[in-house]
């Protein structure tokens with residue numbers, strides 16, 4: 001019996017379509033799959049200004065959809081943004097929801113689809129498995145590579161002034177995901193770098209996650225890391241490189257599938273307070289904390305980091321600890337070359353707030369339990385100091 005597999009369950013979305021320029025014919029794509037025709041399109045004002053939304057709305061309308069546009073999503077979305085979105089959609093009587101944008105738009109779309117048919121108050125949804133009943137049909141179209149939010153069952157909202165809270169429930173898996181690499185072409189290099197590193201963090205943390213790691217999440221994490229590490233620099237250097245953009249989008253999605261089933265850990269726990277207090281974007285805050293946490297975990301996670309060294313640096317000689325060092329050094333080199341900011345002080349964090357950040361990070365117990373090594377508040381403070 002000792003060689004058997006541990007029991008596990010794996011879930012993901014039922015349908016994914018990858019098609020360059022697919023968003024420009026979103027009406028056809030969605031119209032062929034769903035009967036509903038009163039659509040809520042959840043996005044942000046930046047994409048509207050960039051001219052990305054108008055052709056998509058035109059495509060939906062040409063296929064007979066009545067479109068209610070909600071373009072007020074902001075990074076680290078607070079509860080009132082979601083509630084405003086739901087109110088607008090309710091007034092319009094929508095019967096299908098499309099999230100289109102970065103992780104924040106996709107996250108808001110998930111809970112809007114739930115709240116549009118649910119009597120549950122938002123406050124009752126936080127935590128794991130609290131959502132009851134069903135939701136409206138839900139389609140997700142990411143414009144960054146990325147959060148992987150298009151294939152996860154998680155929404156993160158900012159509650160109160162600074163606290164990040166998560167809703168985790170199977171209802172939040174979308175019905176359909178469109179991956180259109182063309183939507184990511186306009187993403188500036190620094191955002192391409194930060195969001196790409198965040199996607200790598202998802203793969204790494206899923207691969208070393210303490211409780212729910214399984215053979216399927218492992219396979220997805222390895223392939224995600226292979227694609228992301230091989231294409232990050234190319235996508236940063238030339239945003240119009242279609243091959244690199246599609247590989248990054250695919251890699252970010254695979255990493256999302258992995259961590260939806262084998263959850264992320266200390267990098268994310270330490271990153272959330274940076275978003276809450278300083279509005280450092282999610283991807284960047286994870287990129288800033290990755291190096292210190294990799295070094296902190298390296299000893300305990302050596303056998304797993306050694307396996308990941310084969311994926312991102314190719315096979316090599318040496319024992320587990322030496323190969324783990326190769327993995328950490330290769331990740332550092334990638335991050336340096338990507339052009340993403342590397343220190344907390346570069347993004348406006350002041351050293352007199354590090355203790356408060358450490359105390360805040362301790363609240364992320366949902367994530368910290370997944371880390372290969374226990375993180376105390378003193379450890380968290382030391383990690384912020386190292387990142388400063």
Ligand SMILES: [Zn+2]
Nearest residue numbers: 147198202286
């Ligand atoms: Zn992340």
